[in-house]
Amino acid sequence: MRTSRALASPAPSPQEIGRAATLALHDELALSPKPGLVTLTDRGSHADMDAHTFMRSLFALRSYFVRIAELGAAQAPFEALEACGIAAEARMLAATQGINTHRGAIFMLGLLCASAGSLAARGLRPTVDGLRHTLTQRWGEALARRALRPSALPGGQAASRLGLRSASAEAALAFPTLFETAVPALRAARSRGLASGPARLDTLFATMAVLDDCNLAHRGGLAGLRFAQGCARDFIAAGGAGRPDGLAAAAALGAEFVARNLSPGGAADTLAAACWLDRLG
């Protein structure tokens, strides 16, 4: 039972929290095949970035996740987290020559690391309930205000235009897709005995099936988002990555996504967040 394990192990340090975030972003990058997304061997639907771009970004961010966990441990206000995130985004853009590889991950995993830091400072391990309660109690009002602010990003603007739930809106609700879909999907896949790769692929597809991924909406409109969600539902319904032709089916979907310039970046970040929590145990 995770609960007993959660009570038995000591709370993670900010260094352990932050390191798990960097490793989780690599877990996501290294997963293959991934429809429309960048892997170690494939650019997906991206002419402007590849694995090298993501690796440079990853290295530029490794101190950020530790720092924001420390801010969480210090019970810092949202403004301090935001300033830390914006500085990290500048370091990411400097490392990638201006390419947006992890803006959403800086936001999502940054908030999660801060929440885990806040819990750890009280001797508590990062459980789903503890993380969601901390997000809401510590920074919920600021996140709700942020979600109401017009977005400067193409995805956020698409979300507003199409009535979708943006990354900011997910955060203001304490990441329902992460904690109610992605984390349970990863745990269920592992309990079925799936290896890390297929388990993470099933998690990615389960997330794609339900997330209002604003990258998909920005790139393919509502039709593109609904196409991707339908493909993901069909993939899971057909048995997911664990079936004999699962990886071939996922690779075939990749060609469909690239033909439509679709890339589920929001689902990729949500998968990374599920890998982060899995790494922290």
Ligand SMILES: CC(C)(COP(=O)(O)OP(=O)(O)OC[C@H]1O[C@@H](n2cnc3c(N)ncnc32)[C@H](O[C@H]2O[C@H](COP(=O)(O)OP(=O)(O)OP(=O)(O)O)[C@@H](O)[C@H]2O)[C@@H]1O)[C@@H](O)C(=O)NCCC(=O)NCCS
């Ligand atoms: C904090 C913000 C980032 C919130 O942004 P907002 O809510 O306004 O806009 P969204 O587009 O909804 O989200 C921004 C990024 O988050 C990922 N994402 C998309 N949908 C969701 C979702 N439903 N739930 C969670 N996360 C979501 C996604 O990021 C990933 O994809 C990007 C790479 O893909 P790509 O297609 O290349 O993206 P683009 O470059 O935009 O497109 P092209 O030009 O290539 O066509 C990459 O970012 C991944 O991480 C969304 O892109 C925003 O308010 C902000 O930046 N605030 C300032 C910083 C701050 O306050 N930080 C706080 C630290 S605690």
Ligand SMILES: Nc1ncnc2[nH]cnc12
């Ligand atoms: N592997 C990936 N490819 C494209 N966009 C992403 N956003 C986050 N991870 C990504």
